[in-house]
């Protein structure tokens with residue numbers, strides 16, 4: 001039987017009308033009445049009638065369709081037709097024409113099902129400094145992401161220290177919290193961020209003619225859109241003119257330059273002025289300030305913004321009381337609210353302490369505090385709670401935890417923003433501490449990224465102070481401590497001596513082949529990795545006075561837990577740092593198949609990201625400035641060293657070639673001639689072979705003529721080592 005047909009639509013319309021009246025006449029059995037967009041496969045025995053004259057076959061065939069794959073608008077009539085048809089198929093007294101009409105309506109509705117937007121997966125890589133879509137640093141501490149219309153906006157604070165640390169990440173910058181500006185970035189996918197404006201700067205005038213540049217503190221902000229005034233109100237934790245409070249600035253658009261609205265020092269019910277950290281949480285179009293009291297920080301509050309104009313914070317409703325907490329933020333997952341906060345103070349890395357709502361009211365009652373599962377082993381991916389982004393996808397709900405890595409401004413590992421997914425696992429939300437992941441904002445789905453490091457606290461940065469039991473690593477005897485002086489100028493390393501050891505049990509790795517690597521110095525030692533099936537591989541560490549990289553490839557691991565143990569061979573100390581366990585696609589080869597879009601950070605485009613020439617992939621392509629040297633650059637992160645084949649997709653609508661130097665990690669390795677493709681909308685792929693290191697490799701295409709580059713769409717990692 002054919003499922004679709006090209007019969008004249010007039011016939012279908014008449015038949016559809018016929019079955020609608022049949023539908024009214026046929027009593028439906030209880031098992032076939034559900035017309036809601038839930039999966040219809042399990043709705044009982046309707047598909048196996050005694051006499052169905054071919055309709056039952058059709059019904060059971062269509063019952064395998066899943067609502068998530070189609071738009072809700074097209075699913076509704078289909079689900080209804082399917083329910084009706086199941087009833088007719090079940091009804092032994094249905095006439096031949098009723099059966100025929102039911103078939104017709106069902107086939108029509110099935111043909112009219114529209115596929116839902118499946119979205120695309122974008123890669124989020126932590127432990128790196130993030131750039132905007134123009135290749136400039138994203139400066140965004142203590143902020144928030146808000147969706148206005150169908151665009152996400154990210155606001156945060158640019159502090160001086162963020163520039164310093166980025167320029168030289170081998171020291172801390174304790175005193176560099178002076179305020180530069182509040183930038184705003186926009187994105188459709190929560191991964192690629194376009195710089196829009198500085199909504200406030202040091203010269204923004206606040207009350208009494210003072211400026212923000214004179215403020216003693218500016219931080220922890222969020223935005224409320226007020227429907228009555230049409231204004232976007234930015235609520236900032238501030239210390240100005242001798243007072244602690246919430247500074248309210250407002251603008252006409254999300255990216256406007258914001259002006260002074262009000263400075264509120266006291267929120268009713270809080271025992272102190274100001275806030276001990278705050279974020280803005282939006283739920284069902286209503287905005288709330290989530291905060292703790294400034295001194296002591298022992299109480300958590302949820303307060304509404306004043307409905308008329310959002311320029312006042314209404315009395316706080318206390319939702320928790322106990323130990324002092326800061327970095328207060330709220331997320332909602334599967335109908336429950338979660339208040340999350342960190343230990344005190346100074347952007348310290350911390351587990352997340354969570355209180356779960358016990359009613360459907362964000363200002364209602366909450367459970368006692370518990371530690372958010374998944375934040376224990378590496379102090380929330382070496383961060384303090386920043387804010388959350390709640391994404392209700394077409395297939396699943398995922399909350400993004402946006403952590404601030406900024407303690408001591410900073411020197412706690414590379415990168416300021418560490419974002420990881422939170423999903424519900426069993427009764428509680430689960431924090432997934434991944435170093436790289438891929439997120440689909442449309443469906444809400446996420447997956448572990450190909451370069452993810454499965455070892456937690458791999459750089460020994462979580463503790464921030466010298467300890468004798470290192471976070472995430474269980475002592476196995478001997479002497480264990482973190483020591484100052486990690487590899488590459490990082491702050492700490494792990495030292496194991498007196499024949500001692502530590503181990504980390506990784507709860508779950510997918511089956512595959514892995515490479516384990518670390519840097520080591522000092523006396524001899526070894527690292528033993530044990531898979532869930534008990535098989536072991538050992539990486540020997542010879543003694544070495546300076547840092548040396550050690551690597552073990554081709555480690556076959558079954559899915560399940562894996563344990564990594566670091567041991568000292570004798571009484572001397574072995575010092576290790578930058579441990580990694582990364583899945584390689586096949587037998588230790590780099591994970592071919594990754595695509596690096598030219599518009600996606602950390603890619604850099606010296607020109608503009610355009611989308612006017614059809615046929616590109618992702619959200620745009622790099623239209624390089626027509627000049628010698630105006631380059632496009634990609635960062636390729638394989639998991640093993642070797643020669644790789646890359647494909648550059650480009651279009652050249654002129655009649656002359658546009659040659660470019662291919663520069664890998666600063667060294668020119670080839671010249672690539674990008675010939676004419678005939679039109680700007682005709683895209684072609686050029687294959688190049690390059691040597692790659694593990695970690696980030698910069699692949700730069702630098703044009704050698706005044707015409708500049710062709711338009712560049714993406715870089716594909718086509719294959720691993722060529723031989």
Ligand code: GCU
Nearest residue numbers: 613623624626680709710711
């Ligand atoms: C045209 C074309 C651009 C291209 C440019 C160029 O303007 O629309 O996409 O980049 O030519 O010559 O570089």
Ligand code: CA
Nearest residue numbers: 623624625626
């Ligand atoms: Ca161009």
